[in-house]
Amino acid sequence: MEIVFSDIDHEDLVHCSELFVSAFKESPWNEDWDIKDAFERLKEKQVSRIYLITHRESASSMFYSSLSFEENPSIMVMGLQIDGR
Structure with missing residues (x-):
């Protein structure tokens, strides 16, 4: 896959x-x-950061790492499993 x-x-x-x-x-x-x-607002302010949420040690995290994305230790995504749903 070519990245442009x-x-x-x-x-x-x-x-x-x-x-x-x-x-x-x-x-x-x-x-x-x-x-x-x-x-x-978007036209005036140039994009300076992009954040992605992806599963650690997955194909997608390896792909984004190859594009110079880095893991950010100050951000945490939390979830809660609700039984029966």
């Missing part, structure tokens, strides 16, 4: 804006963003 890196174009930014609005309208943020405001 490219600049974010206008169409990409529109899709990112839609995702931004969708993510931040839900709990715990419950923020009232519209697409236009999200687009302007």
